[in-house]
Structures are given as C-alpha cells and as structure tokens.
Amino acid sequence: MAAKKKRKRTMKKHRFRQSSSSRAKRKLKKRLRRQRPVRHSAARRKKARSRGTRKPRQGMKSSSTLPASILQRNKQHLSVIVSVYNEQHSIGPILDQVQLLQPKEIIVVENGSTDRTLEICLSKKVTCFSYPFPVGHDVGRAIGAKEATGDVLLFLDGDIVFSPKQLLPFVRACYRGVDIALNNVNPLYKKSSKLDAVSIAKLFLNRAIGKKHLRYASLTAIPHAMTRNAVEQIGAQHLAVPPKAQCIAGLAGLKMKAVHTVNVFTTNKIRQSNANENNVVQDMIIGDHVEAIQWFQAVSGERGTFTDNIRNRQMINGDLVSQSL
C-alpha cells in the first residue's frame, strides 16, 4: 500500500516536471482570465520558500542567446525607429540594447534636444536625423517611417529601455505574417473602475472599428512593429496620429495582433511634477481618437456598422404631434 502510494507520488512528480512549462502557461492563462492574484496556502508558500535553491530563468541579455535565424533576418530586413527629444539619460542604453537585435539600420529622429542627446546618438552606430526644433508627438515616427528602408519597422520612444528579448516577439510576429504587432497591454488592466480616459478611448475606438479583440492594444503605445506593406497602405504621414493609423489599418483589413506584453505603465508612470503635462498629453490623445473617428465616419458612415433599426425614426421626423396620432 505504502509502496503504491510512493510510486504514485513519484509519478506525479515526474509528470509535473515533464510538462511544467506548459502547465505554468496554462496556469498563467487561468490567472489572467480571473484577473486576480492567486494566493496559495501557507504550507505551499513555505514549501516554495524552502525550495529557493532553484534560480529563476535569467532574461536573455546577450545577443548570443537570441535565435540566430532571426538575427540573420534582422540584418537584412529590420529597421528600428527611435524618436527622441531630450533623453540624454536613457538614449544610450536604448540604442545599446537595440543594437543587440542586429538590425539593418537604426533610425534616430532627434528633435529639439538641448542636452547631450545628439552627441550620444552620434557615438553609436545609427542613422540620425536631427531637427533643430521639437517636431511634436509621434511626428518623429512618421518621419522615421518615411526614411526607413527595411521590410519590418520597429517603433520605440526615447524614454524606456527594453531588452532585446522584450522586443523580439514584435519583430518575429511581423516575419510570421502579422501586419501590425501591438503591445498586448490587456493583462495589465485589472480594475475597470480605475480606467483612465485614454484607456477608455482606446477601448471605444477598437470596438467601433470592429476590432473588439484588441481591447486596449493601440498604436499609441510602444513598442510596436509593422511591415513595410502596412506602412504603405496606411500612409507614413498618418503614423503621426496613431489612432487614425490604427483605424485606417483596421478598415484596410491589415492583420493587427496584440502579440506580447511589455509593461510600460510602471516605467512610464505619472509623476506629480509632470501631472499637468500629462493632462495635456491625455487631452491630445483623446483628440487623436476623435480625429480617428472622424476619418472612420467619413468612410463608413456616421454610425459605422451599428444600426438602429429597432428604433422607429420616421416617427420623429417632421411634425411630431400630427404623425403620432
């Protein structure tokens, strides 16, 4: 009896070890679906602590651990576009990390910087377009897209450093047939009662253009990648108003997918010192979404695909009283 029990236990252990990764994945999925953290029993937590000898897998930092086949492809096809304005502290590490992807080219659109940003850019292996004035939000992306020669374009900002491992899924998705690979921010949303106006705008636009599944994923957020074909169909100049570009892409039938989650909220968090500026940016992004909706309405009608045939509209046209009796 005891022997049988023991055998069973080892079998269980064995099974666990064999499929631990897929099991973990399934568990994670379940967790995300429930959207609340799992709290294990005290005993289990203790066990986990005592097991501490097992090290967590390290993030792949050196390019040698990145898949060679993709790096080979990057050398011929990948353009990385970084728009930057006064980011002397972060631009160096960003460019170093991006270099590990071994792209065909790195295009830096430096605009209006008054610090050492340009100097740092020029010390790296990049093509730099330097504007003497700030070109405005997202305009740098459009300019970079016009200059890019690669077949896949990866867009970054100058303020957040990403590891190559975080960026590769976006590029890979584009190699595999996705036209626009977006940051899958959806698992990061835990409480609908705390939604900000920008998130609501993203949700509404995706719903309106019939891309409900994208939820909060948006071209407004970085990182994202797209194919040259997508850029041409959208029109590079429209990338300066990201929600509009997303709208155009959606109606053109381009394949958009939220491919990988990179947390840009904690790194990009609102600080008290620039809260006012954040409000202005929020206003701008909402304006962008309104602009997108205007374009959408011009193409697919005032109500889009949403009919109101359960409403008897004739009854309110003309003279109400005489018609209703």
Added chain:
Amino acid sequence: MGETIVASENVKISVIVPARNEARTIARVVREARKIAAQTEVIVVCNGSTDQTAALAAKAGAKVIQISVSLGHDVGRAIGASYAQGEILLFIDGDFVIRAHTLRQYTNLVAQGNDLVLNAYPGFQKGSRIHSTAVAKRFLNSVLGCPHLEGSSMTTVPHAMNRKALTAIGIQMLAVPPKAQASAIMQGLRVARAVSINTARVNRKRPRRKERVMDLVLGDHLEAIGLVIAQRGSRAGKTDFSRHRELLEQDTKDHFRWVYRMEQREAVSVGGD
C-alpha cells in the same frame, strides 16, 4: 388611435413614461410617479402594446398617448416630451418601479437650478470587465470635457430636465439621447448627477435584443461624437500639442535638418522649407 387625457391643471412636473406591453408594472410606476409632487402629470406613451398597458395606466391616473406601432428605443420620450406641459420633465421607463422619494431627488436638483440631471450609475463594470456601452458613455463625456460625469448618460433613465434645456436641445434630439447630451453640454447647460440607480439590474431582461441594443447605443454615441466634431472641429477642440504637421506633407528631403548617415559620419546640412 385615441388619446385619453386625465384633466390636470397647473402642472409643474411632467413625468414621461414610454411603455410597450408593461401591464405588469405600469400601474405601480404611474402611482409612484404621481406621488412626486402635488402637481405632477404622468404621460404614458403607450406604443405597440397588445396588452392592458394603456387601460391600466389611465386607471392609475396617467395621461395616455396611444400609438399602434412600436416606436422602439427613446422615440417615445421625444413624443411624450412634446405633450408635456410641466416646467420640469422627468423621464423614466415603464418596466421597473422607482420610489417617489428617489425620483424626487431628480426633480429637486432641477428645481435647485440645474438644467439637466442624470442618473449617476456609471454603467456595468465588474472586476476587469467593463460593458461596451459604459465605455462609449465615458468616452463621450471625456470628449465633451466632462470627465466628472463618468458614465452618466441620457441613454439611462431616470433623467430630468427643465424647459430651458428641452428648448435648447430640441425635442426631436431626445430620440438619440447621447446626441441630446452632447448638445446640452456644448450649449453650456448645467448638468448634474443624482443618486445612482443600477438600471442594468432592474431592467427587464430581453435576451434576444441584447446585441441590437448594444449596436443602437454604440451607434448613437458615434452620432453624438459626429455632432461634437461638426461643432468643435475635427479634434473636438483638443490640443494637438505643437505637432508640426506641415512636415508630414513635405518630402523629407526638403526638411530643415541635419542628416548623419551611419556609413559616412559627416554632417550634411540640408536647407529647406
């Protein structure tokens, strides 16, 4: 088609109740509404009903407007409003009963000088989920520059307004509530929120209509945003934050900038503009 009018002199408050086959609840709805104030007229817009709704409403003391065809969403409100004689108009539905003292909070807020008073219910949301209609309502309010209204909307009952608001908005506009709301806010009317009544919970469930109602509400909000765009311009008056859009129209070779190529590290100055 006939019209039954119960005599009511010097009405001050008009309660408008669109109803279609609501025999189950209509009498109680009317009785509660009549308790709001001494001078209250209740107008039941009975449309497309095949049951006793009209008779029961009349018996409970309402003015009844009978229309043989079904009006569908929100149209009954506009028609009811065109008959209203009160200074304050309160809009409710015929399918669930709201107590008079709750309704009174809406009419009181109007009497206190607000032009439009909305239900504070922000729309269905739970955990990480949020209903698409709630998203649309919140988005419209933030486009209108009224984020404090959260998800409050004229799509939801109850809501109340004074005659000034009714005239400013226009009776026909009431048939597309988000548009009416956008119009009210853009005209600078005073909009307030009253108690929150969870209409999602008390509404009669009509499962087959769910999808079509969602389409109706989302389309209404798109129409409302169209109205905002028509009046305030393509960005609804929001900042563009010094985007140099003229750069996008030009060929990049004509831009005034310095170009540092990866291969030849020499500055090439390109004049332009």
